[in-house]
Amino acid sequence: MTDDRQRWNEKYSTDDEFELPEEPIPALARWIDTLPEGRGLDVATGTGRNARYLASHGYDVDAVDVSDEALDRAAAAAEREGVEGVTWIRSDIDDFAFERSTYDVITVSFFAALDHLPDLKEALSPGGVLIYEHHLRSTDPIDLGPSTDRHRYRSNDLLRACLDLTILDYRERMRTDDEGRTLAVATLIGRNSTGGRQSYPPELDGSGGA
Numbered sequence: 586m587t588d589d590r591q592r593w594n595e596k597y598s599t600d601d602e603f604e605l606p607e608e609p610i611p612a613l614a615r616w617i618d619t620l621p622e623g624r625g626l627d628v629a630t631g632t633g634r635n636a637r638y639l640a641s642h643g644y645d646v647d648a649v650d651v652s653d654e655a656l657d658r659a660a661a662a663a664e665r666e667g668v669e670g671v672t673w674i675r676s677d678i679d680d681f682a683f684e685r686s687t688y689d690v691i692t693v694s695f696f697a698a699l700d701h702l703p704d705l706k707e708a709l710s711p712g713g714v715l716i717y718e719h720h721l722r723s724t725d726p727i728d729l730g731p732s733t734d735r736h737r738y739r740s741n742d743l744l745r746a747c748l749d750l751t752i753l754d755y756r757e758r759m760r761t762d763d764e765g766r767t768l769a770v771a772t773l774i775g776r777n778s779t780g781g782r783q784s785y786p787p788e789l790d791g792s793g794g795a
């Protein structure tokens with residue numbers, strides 16, 4: 586068993602305070618209506634909140650995680666919700682065979698995968714969109730996320746690593762969850778586009794004017 590598999594199985598089984606939200610990351614819910622339809626990939630899916638959300642919107646989803654415990658919970662939640670269309674794949678991301686030009690939407694949330702970005706970008710279909718959210722280093726008091734900076738991104742790490750995509754949105758900010766706990770997050774929406782002329786999504790906040 587790989588170190589990550591054992592470590593994360595133990596965390597899911599023994600750490601009572603470790604609980605992942607049921608709702609998808611806010612950016613996915615916010616952007617869903619603008620995204621290309623088709624196949625989805627959720628990397629390090631955990632209990633599958635993003636994968637289940639994509640499947641409930643008609644996507645055919647591959648959801649990968651190293652932890653058996655996480656995937657058991659994810660599959661049980663999908664069954665409870667009556668969500669079909671997710672293939673749960675137990676694999677270390679290091680061993681996952683990314684298919685090229687395959688996925689219309691790829692989601693990564695709260696998993697440090699900068700080393701895997703070349704594979705992820707190649708796995709995007711033409712016009713496919715990457716939605717990536719991760720913890721940031723911050724001087725503000727933070728309640729959620731890794732206890733050390735090692736697994737947090739510096740300002741613009743994620744943006745810099747994705748500059749070969751069309752950046753549809755990039756934000757760094759503090760967020761408060763439903764229980765009032767704070768986290769510092771970077772969120773990137775990037776599209777695999779080619780050429781200097783391309784289409785763009787409308788403003789999502791409804792603001793108009795030139």
Ligand SMILES: C[S@@+](CC[C@H](N)C(=O)[O-])C[C@H]1O[C@@H](n2cnc3c(N)ncnc32)[C@H](O)[C@@H]1O
Binds near residue numbers: 589628655677694
């Ligand atoms: C903080 S959780 C985030 C889960 C989910 N993306 C979410 O936002 O709810 C990190 C997940 O990464 C998975 N993970 C850790 N190392 C991994 C690896 N090497 N390959 C695949 N998954 C891994 C863990 O099992 C865990 O489910």
